[in-house]
Amino acid sequence: MTQEVRPWRLLVKVVLLFLAANFGFALFDPPIGKLTLYNSLFPGRLRFPYEQEPEFYFAGYNAPIYEDFDAMFGAHIVSQRKADNEYRVFLLGDSSTWSIAVQPGDMLSEQINKRGSKTCDGRDIRVYNLGYPMPFLMRDLLIMDKALEYQPDMFLWLVTLSTLEPKTAETYFILPHAERYLRLAETYDLSSSEYAEPILEPSFLDGTIIRQGTRLKRIVFNQAMGVLWSGTGIDNHEGLHGDGEVPSADVENDPAYDGLLPNASSNPFNNLKLDVVSAGYARAGNVPVILVNEPIFMANGLNSEVRYNSVYPRWVFDEYRQFIFDWTSAQKQNYLDFWNILPPADFADQAFHRNASGERHFADKLIPELQKLTCPN
Numbered sequence: 001m002t003q004e005v006r007p008w009r010l011l012v013k014v015v016l017l018f019l020a021a022n023f024g025f026a027l028f029d030p031p032i033g034k035l036t037l038y039n040s041l042f043p044g045r046l047r048f049p050y051e052q053e054p055e056f057y058f059a060g061y062n063a064p065i066y067e068d069f070d071a072m073f074g075a076h077i078v079s080q081r082k083a084d085n086e087y088r089v090f091l092l093g094d095s096s097t098w099s100i101a102v103q104p105g106d107m108l109s110e111q112i113n114k115r116g117s118k119t120c121d122g123r124d125i126r127v128y129n130l131g132y133p134m135p136f137l138m139r140d141l142l143i144m145d146k147a148l149e150y151q152p153d154m155f156l157w158l159v160t161l162s163t164l165e166p167k168t169a170e171t172y173f174i175l176p177h178a179e180r181y182l183r184l185a186e187t188y189d190l191s192s193s194e195y196a197e198p199i200l201e202p203s204f205l206d207g208t209i210i211r212q213g214t215r216l217k218r219i220v221f222n223q224a225m226g227v228l229w230s231g232t233g234i235d236n237h238e239g240l241h242g243d244g245e246v247p248s249a250d251v252e253n254d255p256a257y258d259g260l261l262p263n264a265s266s267n268p269f270n271n272l273k274l275d276v277v278s279a280g281y282a283r284a285g286n287v288p289v290i291l292v293n294e295p296i297f298m299a300n301g302l303n304s305e306v307r308y309n310s311v312y313p314r315w316v317f318d319e320y321r322q323f324i325f326d327w328t329s330a331q332k333q334n335y336l337d338f339w340n341i342l343p344p345a346d347f348a349d350q351a352f353h354r355n356a357s358g359e360r361h362f363a364d365k366l367i368p369e370l371q372k373l374t375c376p377n
Contacts, residue, residue: 033070033074037223044078046104046109047107047109057221057225060236060240061228063218063222068218073147078150085122087123089126090130090144090154091109091129092158094136095133095135100353101239102359103239106356108362112127112367115367117367120371120375125371138174142184144157148287152284160294160352164272164324166194171195175199181199188279247344249302250302251304251307253306256313268319277291291328294338297309299344300344325337342362346358
């Protein structure tokens with residue numbers, strides 16, 4: 001005798017199971033991001049997982065998982081055990097530091113590692129790329145806060161003027177890490193006035209599978225992409241395009257920067273997020289944090305006496321360099337300025353993105369300074 005199927009009863013069971021799964025997930029908050037095949041079945045990635053848009057995921061064998069730091073760091077080679085004779089240097093910064101125009105083996109951190117540099121006391125200097133695309137300063141501080149779990153000996157924080165300026169768009173990266181942000185903001189009295197919406201503690205419903213669906217899908221997808229990464233060493237579709245087109249040597253005859261002209265009454269540096277940099281110094285504690293003014297493309301054609309490139313007129317960048325030098329000196333912090341060390345041919349598609357040659361030449365200049373910084377005073 002067949003049992004009568006009662007659709008309503010079945011529907012109620014399905015709904016109850018669905019609710020139980022979602023509420024149970026929110027209640028127990030399982031650390032899904034810590035479940036990783038990287039650094040065991042697959043080699044760890046040399047930089048954080050990132051791809052610009054879903055249509056490029058299968059071209060670059062990668063996907064962003066910025067919503068989950070456990071997953072980001074778990075996929076990265078930095079989560080391996082620190083060697084006994086290792087001096088760990090962590091790079092913080094944006095797409096220029098992530099090295100979006102090249103593949104992993106050519107990026108700045110690997111160019112330095114290939115040299116086999118040592119500290120004054122004989123330890124092996126090992127550099128890890130913790131950069132992430134977009135010039136978001138608070139994002140860098142959030143990453144630093146997590147990175148302290150991985151035994152750094154030094155941070156090199158690569159910035160330029162635009163990095164230090166407030167940005168509404170940074171909100172999307174902060175929201176998934178609201179608890180971490182709020183702790184740092186309260187501890188170091190950080191302003192959140194520029195963000196697109198209030199940064200609030202996540203609610204219970206925010207922890208359900210429905211609300212966490214995008215994060216979970218990206219974690220699973222990135223684990224699956226580990227097969228292709230381990231077989232090819234490719235992790236970014238843009239780096240497959242070669243050096244790209246070097247920015248134009250000619251620039252506009254326009255001295256304005258964000259509406260400001262030279263000798264304007266307004267100070268262009270009043271709104272810089274130096275409180276975030278100061279928080280980084282404090283949060284790192286005994287781990288030195290070195291602010292590094294990264295190289296920029298310098299036009300050498302038409303109107304190059306007016307602007308260094310399409311982003312910076314000469315006057316504002318010259319004043320910024322003096323301003324940040326004075327500020328770091330007042331803070332009694334080390335500062336490295338590499339703004340003009342690279343020729344135009346060392347840049348790829350933008351005023352800040354370096355090609356493989358630029359990464360190599362930057363490493364040549366940075367290594368001696370890095371070795372000096374590891375020596376006792």
